[in-house]
Amino acid sequence: MSKNTFALLGALLISIFTPGANAQTLTLKDAVQSALNNYGTVRAKANYVKASQANVLETKREYLPDLNISAQHDYGTINGINGPVYGYKGGATAASGPPMATQNWSAAFGALYLTDVNWDFFQFGRAKEKIKVAQTVLSRDQEDLNQERFQQSIRVSAAYLGLLAAQRLVITQQRNLERAQALMNVVVARVKSQLNPGVDSSLALAEVSNARIALTNAREFQQEQANQLAIYMGVPPADFVLDSLFIARIPTALNTAPATAMNEHPLLKYYQQRINVSNEQAKYLKTFNYPTFSLFGVLQDRGSGFDYNYGTQFPDAYTGNYLKGVSFSRGNYLIGVGMVWNLTSPLRVHQQVVSQKWISEGLKEEYGLINQQLQAQLVLSDTRIKNSLDNYQEAPIQVKAASDAYLQKSVLYKNGLATIVDLTTALFTLNRAETDRDIANNNVWQALLFKAAASGDFGLFFNEF
Secondary structure, three states: OOHHHHHHHHHHHHHHHOOOOOOOOEOHHHHHHHHHHHOHHHHHHHHHHHHHHHHHHHHHHOOOOEEEEEEEEEEEOOOEOOOOOOOHHHOOOOOOOOEOOOOOOOOEEEEEEEEEEEEEEEOOOHHHHHHHHHHHHHHHHHHHHHHHHHHHHHHHHHHHHHHHHHHHHHHHHHHHHHHHHHHHHHHHHHHHOOOOOOHHHHHHHHHHHHHHHHHHHHHHHHHHHHHHHHHHHOOOOOOOOEOOHHHHOOOOOOOOOOOOOHHHOHHHHHHHHHHHHHHHHHHHHHHHHOOEEEEEEEEEEEEEOEOOOOOOOOOOOEOOOHHHHHOOOEEEEEEEEEEEOOOOHHHHHHHHHHHHHHHHHHHHHHHHHHHHHHHHHHHHHHHHHHHHHHHHHHHHHHHHHHHHHHHHHHHHHHOOOOOHHHHHHHHHHHHHHHHHHHHHHHHHHHHHHHHHHHHOOOHHHHOOO
16 A cells, blocks of 8 residues: 555545534635634734824825814903013913003903914925824834734644644544454453453553543643634634645645745834834934924904993993994904924934934844844754655654554464563554654644745745645
């Protein structure tokens, strides 16, 4: 029997004996897609991208001029007094009335209607740099989403392969238990016939008990792997029926070079965007060294219940009529160009720029570290592929030899030519060989997945399905 035929039969046995074989099969592509749609961090970072997109639009609209309208109706006195005053932190009120000889409590209605426009039309590129910062933040968040989707694809693929290996181990341990029980039946029969000592039945019973424990542990491990896969997929835990046919072959892309350069790795692109954001922020901070030029205009109208001649000679020249007090009475307009330049800003801005540049240097060091780690993992991936292929080729040889040895010892024992120790040793060796075969088959795919993760080209692995 050839190696390929043996592997195919193994896959068919899995399909036959896996519980729930008639249930809908969960393919790896479906598992990855479910993870990308449901996993919390992927969904969260997708929302962060939408927030950054909105921030870019808002930043572009900040260059629009400010256009304010206001209206107020007031009632109060207008006593004035000669003397200076400074409205510290807004602590002042406006009362446009003549100085009177004594305090009086004459009051009337008044109104102010105001429209003003202010446009910082030239800031030495400050608005443009702020837009660039917002756009770079958007690019960073988009790359963060891309690298999270990439890593989640790797994680769920590894969990899928892990569960597949766990399911195969359960089948192997179930077969081992069946062999141990068959062995015990033979031993008990020979002991009852007084062909073998009674201790043989005790050893056989111990092997059965050990096989049951191994099966229980394998089932527990399978449940742990199923729960991990469910978490990565963002779905409730379930008894997943996986696509096991592909495990019967080895991948075709084991020696294929990655389709993307290392600097296109999703993780490196994210770290590069972090550097770009910091650099743009440094450029934006530099614009605060320069003045701001503004255009402004004001259109104003006022109403008052006090007549034009109200004062010491005509203290009764006012009315308490509301409509007369709030009606349009006097209007003014004003347009102009202004410049504001805080001459001490460069002293502060210089240190802010220096601080931001050091942050950029720190981010570059982090980029270099990640790049170094990925390069080392890429080299290691080739070694893992070679070793996994060697084990894959050796595993069937080990299983064939262990099967022959167990069959031989079983026949010899039945004819009284071997001891129970020889037989149980052969049983243990066969179980170990089958376990190694299950792991070896899975490790070839795990090695390819490791290469895809290190190179940033998930298609190396995903295109095999």
